[in-house]
Amino acid sequence: MSQHTPIGLKNETQIIKALTHSGNFHADETMGYVILHYACSPQGDLRKRILSSHIDGDRLTFTRSRSPQVIEKADIVFDVGGIYNPAEGRYDHHMRNKPIRDNGIPYSAAGLLWKDYGLTAVRNLVQTPVDEETILQIWEAIDQSLITPIDQDDNGVAKMGKLSLADIVSACSPPWDTAELYGEDEALKKENLGFANAATAVAAHLVNTVDRIRASLKATNRVIEAYQQAEDKRILIMDTGMPTAKVIFDRDLPVVYVVSPSGKQWNVKAIPPTKGDFGQRVPLPESWAGLERNELARISGVKDAVFAHPARFICGAESKEGAIRMAQLSLQIFDTLKGKK
Structure with missing residues (x-):
């Protein structure tokens, strides 16, 4: 300068x-x-x-x-x-x-x-x-x-x-x-x-x-603040939709899922293993893939579940609480399957 x-x-x-x-x-x-x-x-x-x-x-x-x-x-x-x-x-x-x-x-x-x-x-x-x-x-x-x-x-x-x-x-x-x-x-x-x-x-x-x-x-400031407040550091809960991936990778945060609003619903988005890659650090459950509403709610146990993408990188619910629950359940299923291996 x-x-x-x-x-x-x-x-x-x-x-x-x-x-x-x-x-x-x-x-x-x-x-x-x-x-x-x-x-x-x-x-x-x-x-x-x-x-x-x-x-x-x-x-x-x-x-x-x-x-x-x-x-x-x-x-x-x-x-x-x-x-x-x-x-x-x-x-x-x-x-x-x-x-x-x-x-x-x-x-x-x-x-x-x-x-x-x-x-x-x-x-x-x-x-x-x-x-x-x-x-x-x-x-x-x-x-x-x-x-x-x-x-x-x-x-x-x-x-x-x-x-x-x-x-x-x-x-x-x-x-x-x-x-x-x-x-x-x-x-x-x-x-x-x-x-x-x-x-x-x-x-x-x-x-x-x-x-x-x-x-x-x-x-960046909001993502760091949300991460510091997170009970489970693998789930980042954002009350407003905004870019999060750059901060997660730049700060090497162990975030697996980002929960944030999208229109009239809340989504759970899986973070890829490294910046710019396809895939997920923890994919959503295979049993959820491609399901919607009633069928997904029955399988997942989340009453207001809306969808789960076939590629298992994003899912959503009507409420914030529902989306958080989907993220928590997905991690529980992953941890259980990992423990059986």
């Missing part, structure tokens, strides 16, 4: 001239622009700013150019210019001595801007009140899961892959023969429109990612 106050964050009324290169665009400078938008002028029109030379009331202006004279006049220059000097608002990474992360991965323009402006962007993006520690955790999660892959892709370390954010950005570029077909002026318009489309897609992804990580951190 930044060791200085980045340009534009100390004085919130300062007009900021941001610039990246013209021509072919990629995920790193597109994300870089989106980061600056949310850090410096989140109320501005992200798309219109790209397509218009001036917007009244917007403290952030944005230009795409390779002209040395235009670059020199900009306050923040990223992915072009040959200089990395954040105190002066210069964020290029194409030099021989390029900026490198502590883990050895070279920074892209997106990574450099996220380092300086990312925390402010996250604060502006979070829609519900959270503490500063959560803001930092969101910043770190996005740095690891989204920004670092962009750094790797842009520096030729590792491709993000098909249908990745990098691929989506590239797909917004006009075809190679646009100038040949429509002329230079029209090609430039189509290029700017493509960048606007790419920035819109990247912005939507960033907004959703911030909110999903916020919710994931919230879920």
